[in-house]
Amino acid sequence: MSGRKDSELTDVTLLGNQGTNYTFEYNPNVLETFENKHIENDYFVKFNCPEFTSLCPKTNQPDFATIYISYIPDVKMVESKSLKLYLFSFRNHGDFHEDCMNIIMKDLIKLMDPRYIEVWGKFTPRGGISIDPYVNYGKPGTKFEKMAEHRMMNHDLYPEKIDNR
Amino acid sequence: MSGRKDSELTDVTLLGNQGTNYTFEYNPNVLETFENKHIENDYFVKFNCPEFTSLCPKTNQPDFATIYISYIPDVKMVESKSLKLYLFSFRNHGDFHEDCMNIIMKDLIKLMDPRYIEVWGKFTPRGGISIDPYVNYGKPGTKFEKMAEHRMMNHDLYPEKIDNR
Amino acid sequence: MSGRKDSELTDVTLLGNQGTNYTFEYNPNVLETFENKHIENDYFVKFNCPEFTSLCPKTNQPDFATIYISYIPDVKMVESKSLKLYLFSFRNHGDFHEDCMNIIMKDLIKLMDPRYIEVWGKFTPRGGISIDPYVNYGKPGTKFEKMAEHRMMNHDLYPEKIDNR
Amino acid sequence: MSGRKDSELTDVTLLGNQGTNYTFEYNPNVLETFENKHIENDYFVKFNCPEFTSLCPKTNQPDFATIYISYIPDVKMVESKSLKLYLFSFRNHGDFHEDCMNIIMKDLIKLMDPRYIEVWGKFTPRGGISIDPYVNYGKPGTKFEKMAEHRMMNHDLYPEKIDNR
Amino acid sequence: MSGRKDSELTDVTLLGNQGTNYTFEYNPNVLETFENKHIENDYFVKFNCPEFTSLCPKTNQPDFATIYISYIPDVKMVESKSLKLYLFSFRNHGDFHEDCMNIIMKDLIKLMDPRYIEVWGKFTPRGGISIDPYVNYGKPGTKFEKMAEHRMMNHDLYPEKIDNR
Amino acid sequence: MSGRKDSELTDVTLLGNQGTNYTFEYNPNVLETFENKHIENDYFVKFNCPEFTSLCPKTNQPDFATIYISYIPDVKMVESKSLKLYLFSFRNHGDFHEDCMNIIMKDLIKLMDPRYIEVWGKFTPRGGISIDPYVNYGKPGTKFEKMAEHRMMNHDLYPEKIDNR
Amino acid sequence: MSGRKDSELTDVTLLGNQGTNYTFEYNPNVLETFENKHIENDYFVKFNCPEFTSLCPKTNQPDFATIYISYIPDVKMVESKSLKLYLFSFRNHGDFHEDCMNIIMKDLIKLMDPRYIEVWGKFTPRGGISIDPYVNYGKPGTKFEKMAEHRMMNHDLYPEKIDNR
Amino acid sequence: MSGRKDSELTDVTLLGNQGTNYTFEYNPNVLETFENKHIENDYFVKFNCPEFTSLCPKTNQPDFATIYISYIPDVKMVESKSLKLYLFSFRNHGDFHEDCMNIIMKDLIKLMDPRYIEVWGKFTPRGGISIDPYVNYGKPGTKFEKMAEHRMMNHDLYPEKIDNR
Amino acid sequence: MSGRKDSELTDVTLLGNQGTNYTFEYNPNVLETFENKHIENDYFVKFNCPEFTSLCPKTNQPDFATIYISYIPDVKMVESKSLKLYLFSFRNHGDFHEDCMNIIMKDLIKLMDPRYIEVWGKFTPRGGISIDPYVNYGKPGTKFEKMAEHRMMNHDLYPEKIDNR
Amino acid sequence: MSGRKDSELTDVTLLGNQGTNYTFEYNPNVLETFENKHIENDYFVKFNCPEFTSLCPKTNQPDFATIYISYIPDVKMVESKSLKLYLFSFRNHGDFHEDCMNIIMKDLIKLMDPRYIEVWGKFTPRGGISIDPYVNYGKPGTKFEKMAEHRMMNHDLYPEKIDNR
Numbered sequence A, B, C, D, E, F, G, H, I, J: 001m002s003g004r005k006d007s008e009l010t011d012v013t014l015l016g017n018q019g020t021n022y023t024f025e026y027n028p029n030v031l032e033t034f035e036n037k038h039i040e041n042d043y044f045v046k047f048n049c050p051e052f053t054s055l056c057p058k059t060n061q062p063d064f065a066t067i068y069i070s071y072i073p074d075v076k077m078v079e080s081k082s083l084k085l086y087l088f089s090f091r092n093h094g095d096f097h098e099d100c101m102n103i104i105m106k107d108l109i110k111l112m113d114p115r116y117i118e119v120w121g122k123f124t125p126r127g128g129i130s131i132d133p134y135v136n137y138g139k140p141g142t143k144f145e146k147m148a149e150h151r152m153m154n155h156d157l158y159p160e161k162i163d164n165r
């Protein structure tokens, strides 16, 4: 049980790469995966992403959010540096908060075909109100479809205290 | 999958509008909607609103609250700047805390016909006691009706620590 | 849907009343009610009461607590200023913490006949130990009876961190 | 050394008064004072006022702030209920944050002629930025003039952490 | 419904007693009970005990913990000062953290025969790691047996953040 | 350098005393002292007192505060149980917040003749505003007189965040 | 002492303006001022700006920071919406953290010629380390030059706890 | 019911041992167990481990995490000092976060054959994103298998607030 | 500039020693020192000690405190494991809080002859009041004597918030 | 005033470099500098470094700390990626906490010849006690020498609350 070998990391081209190219237009093609070595288990992986920024589609004003992405992998797992680049690609993209969260989840489903996934964005306020969209998904026809419904039903019963300071 | 286009935002008249008119008498007509582009999913949208103020119906003294509004959209979604103006319209309105929360929920149901919605107000104390009403709703005859009952049954098992400071 | 009218507040005699009489001997008769205008909904009302004090029945030493009272109203609702006066009436009353919480719940059941109610007291320590009683009730023969059992079963799985400082 | 007698409270007309009249247009005349009984000591009195709201002078949008007022009394002291009414009188007043804080301090100087006073407003953000004005004053020709300069020089070396949530 | 009378407190010999004898060798005999006056209700009583200390059975080094004890009484209830003395009696007792928590629960079951009880110890770290044992019990053949299983299954899904500082 | 002997504690009559008498009318005579054994050093002793309650002199409504008392002893030191009883004696005493803090300081000066002392009260809000008086004293003609002036000048440059919750 | 009049706001062209143009290349020309109406007082104005983002000059990777700007105005004061637009103009600008803070301060000095100013940036970590530059300035030949030196000497004696989570 | 005797601790060779040998290459053989004395009960033991560090398998850069390990013992229990040494053995081991958590759980299952176990790692960020894997296990064919599924389904509905500071 | 060599640690007999002897009667002889290698610098070393316990000299009841010890070394420095054993030796020692802090400081002065030292104890409450003694010392005839006076004068201007929970 | 140009970054060889070589033996040679472009100003740069680990010189056990480094640059500034590599080089280095902090400061003085610098380490506990060394330096013969003395005199008057959890 030694660690990951180079031969297991051939699809990982961005991690540790010097000449990283940062693009600031929406681009899901930058996402990369590696293989799940513990496929016999259901387990969660969560990404905490406090450096998300996009633009308002109507006024072009920058928006800022912390995004929490949690998923149970099936065969493929998203590599974290490529996820970083993907999220950076929203930097000059204009869309509503609710749309961004749905798009991110759909792109990650297309990439990894996970057993379960959820995406929660927590935005900074505009005009005194902040918006927090939450979207999830379980693979249809599996127990994870029920899991998605269960987690939606129990979502955020304890809203964090917000005072805009 | 580019962002929201102008043609999708024709009903949104207030966002980015210069000559915003602030009215401080209760007025649900100021609310506006836009269309849900992800109607195949159930997902939550939460508004954190720490700048709510109304009047006591008996003494006319100002009251202050933070309101948390969470809903699962069906076809229509409430636009956040219009929500801000709607909440501002309680500024000179006199009513009990419990009544305000019920009125807000009923107005948003009438506006959006959402799958699920809940409204939680957390007021500042008067005479050393503060009041926090919580009201919710699921569309009758759907699974969301059960969801409302489930969330009421599990509401606030962990009251936040309050010391009036 | 304008606010509460004076005609709806005729039973509310204490709120805004100048000559309030503070009595410091246990007195449930000071409690007043007003009518629930949203009887078609189940909704929660929570009172946060951090200014509770009573006496130890054995040593006469003052005790201090924060009390959280949550209920789902049926027809009658307790008016908050009268609740304040009722809680003040324990000021010179000697009883165990556990007894006080049961008495408060029973008095409010008798007053309002609510669908559901719970009372949680969190006392300051004596001799390095603090005591937090929690009691609840659902109207017998209704779904709220089950609700009380459900909430008792799930009560306080995450005790707050206490270090007596 | 018994407590304050009624004869010492003849100028206090608002405290405990039932028919309080709430006016929401700027009105410094509502302020009342009582006499300092410990004039031989310098001591501080601080008011924590988290329920301040005014209007933007350009857009008419409501603004919200917590205001901290600290002073060392000379002969007169401001009564707290009258201070509450005075702060409420900004509810429909349009002015910049920086102007409001200066006005409040000047009105209180005029009212009490204190040895020292300072006013600090902490507003909620607009457009992702919040503004916190701080103004102070020491009676000219006394050691309190130096005190004001000293406190200005050492003001807010540790800004509180702000993330607009 | 006046408070506890002296005649109801005849078994309570330690509370308010001047000549309290502190023994620092394990001694469950010091525990005392009083009668439950609200036997028709299920309700929780929680003791927060941040002043627990015992010894390591192998090295004799002192250990420190905060202990949370929660129970639903049947006929007898443990008196809090006697509980304090009982916990002090571990002061010179050498045992593993996991054993101490089991012993405390078993002693309290033997004393009170409660409907339900749980004990959670949170120790300070040794060698960079801290240990938190949690044990519970429901009276066999009652609904409280299921309650114990339910609470074990849902125990501590949100571990508190620990950084050893 | 063994601990305090009984012969050094002859003036301490209340600590550990069973028949403690709790009086709830202002009574500075209950205060007791013991002798300072480290008179060659200046050192601070602080009492944290979160269980203070008194009455409003105008409305008779109970007030609640946390009081922080810090002093540098000279020959005499106040015994903490007697301090507790003294603070309890304000329970039915009616006075303004500002007056209570001045009275407490003056009584302790009379009792102990300390080198330096300060008293800071932090009250719960009434009408949305809370009041925190701070008063201090240094023995005239000593360096502690300057110390008092210095600490007044630097008092509370960082007001704690207050939101009345 | 009514609020700001329109005639006092003629230089404020961006606040409340609908067609705001967001530019994301460094542009100090967007800054606007209004006149200080309380020029006889020294007072502080602080801007809390948690939505700052720029680019690394070497790798082009986005950087994120919260910036705190505090100043004592002389004749001119910076208008907050124009400040927001100015900070947004760093969005596609590549520079070291230390350089950005110096540039911002210099631009604001040029714009307002303030009595005193300081700028503190708190960036998110890269490679496990975060960088917080702090720069200040007092008008040469005035007491504010000494103030700058005094505040530098006492800067950040209590670094906030950082654990990168 | 005295404490653990030496005869019960014969397998515990590391605890209190002077010549502890720290090895920094992955080594599960260092783990030791002792016997569960309360085998008739299901109870949880949690280890809080904030001092975990390993290496990135691709770049060799050190990674840091806090790990939370919770299990319900069957016959054997892991001794905490040996667990410390085991976790230290990852110090020079290169592997992905997700792999480390799976390996730790598998090693502990092999060692103790527990009824239930879960491992949650919370890593510090790289490139602005942090990763938190969570893996669990219940003994197949027992109720603990269902427990594992239940806890996975309810895992982390309230992600902690992360801002990378 | 390699690390400490064994030859520099000959006086350190307790650190890493297996057969540590824990004595619970006051014993300053257990303290050990090592040599300061950076004698040309003034620098602070702080010990955070949250596991202090002693006995009340009058009632024999256990007391608990967190102690903060900070000093500027001269030639000798106290070794931390011996400090731990020294603090454990108060476990069965009866003394007032104020006396314990003075004794600890005097013993450390005698042991190390430091340039500067301070000791701050923060105890848990008895009867609703907690006591925090603070004592310091600077070597007479040096600038550290003035430092002690300066730090006493500026001690604890911001008392931590205490609510006994 | 555009951003840093490539020509200004020729000495920065590690930032953005792919083939970074991580060495885990103490190595100050890895440190790199770049030029200060704002040499006319005194300003602070702070590095927050929560990922420091070294070894105990006596037992070889790993130690963990958060280190805060603050300095006022003269001509040269330390590049942050090289600082990261330097701190990583303590990973297999054995030394006392107090020695590590002194060594780090001395290496950075040698590298940059700064106007002022300070280093504060906050370690995790061993045996229930944690150690926090603080060391600083001002260039001899300049005002920064006095600054160092001033900051030492005012160091850590408010120790953070430590409970080892």
Ligand SMILES: [Ca+2]
Residues within 6 Å of the ligand: A161, A162, A163, A164, A165, D164, D165
């Ligand atoms: Ca907040």
Ligand SMILES: [Ca+2]
Residues within 6 Å of the ligand: B126, B127, B128, F126, F127
């Ligand atoms: Ca009131």
Ligand SMILES: [Ca+2]
Residues within 6 Å of the ligand: B161, B162, B163, B164, B165, F165
């Ligand atoms: Ca609070």
Ligand SMILES: [Ca+2]
Residues within 6 Å of the ligand: C161, C162, C163, C164, C165, I164, I165
């Ligand atoms: Ca606490």
Ligand SMILES: [Ca+2]
Residues within 6 Å of the ligand: A125, A126, A127, A128, D125, D126, D127, D128
């Ligand atoms: Ca806005």
Ligand SMILES: [Ca+2]
Residues within 6 Å of the ligand: A165, D161, D162, D163, D164, D165
């Ligand atoms: Ca915040």
Ligand SMILES: [Ca+2]
Residues within 6 Å of the ligand: E161, E162, E163, E164, E165, J164, J165
């Ligand atoms: Ca902690």
Ligand SMILES: [Ca+2]
Residues within 6 Å of the ligand: B125, B126, B127, B128, F125, F126, F127, F128
């Ligand atoms: Ca009030």
Ligand SMILES: [Ca+2]
Residues within 6 Å of the ligand: B164, B165, F161, F162, F163, F164, F165
């Ligand atoms: Ca608060």
Ligand SMILES: [Ca+2]
Residues within 6 Å of the ligand: G125, G126, G127, G128, H126, H127, H128
């Ligand atoms: Ca990085």
Ligand SMILES: [Ca+2]
Residues within 6 Å of the ligand: G161, G162, G163, G164, G165, H164, H165
């Ligand atoms: Ca943090």
Ligand SMILES: [Ca+2]
Residues within 6 Å of the ligand: G164, G165, H161, H162, H163, H164, H165
């Ligand atoms: Ca954080």
Ligand SMILES: [Ca+2]
Residues within 6 Å of the ligand: C126, C127, C128, I125, I126, I127, I128
């Ligand atoms: Ca007590």
Ligand SMILES: [Ca+2]
Residues within 6 Å of the ligand: C165, I161, I162, I163, I164, I165
């Ligand atoms: Ca507390």
Ligand SMILES: [Ca+2]
Residues within 6 Å of the ligand: E126, E127, E128, J125, J126, J127, J128
């Ligand atoms: Ca240890």
Ligand SMILES: [Ca+2]
Residues within 6 Å of the ligand: E165, J161, J162, J163, J164, J165
């Ligand atoms: Ca802590």
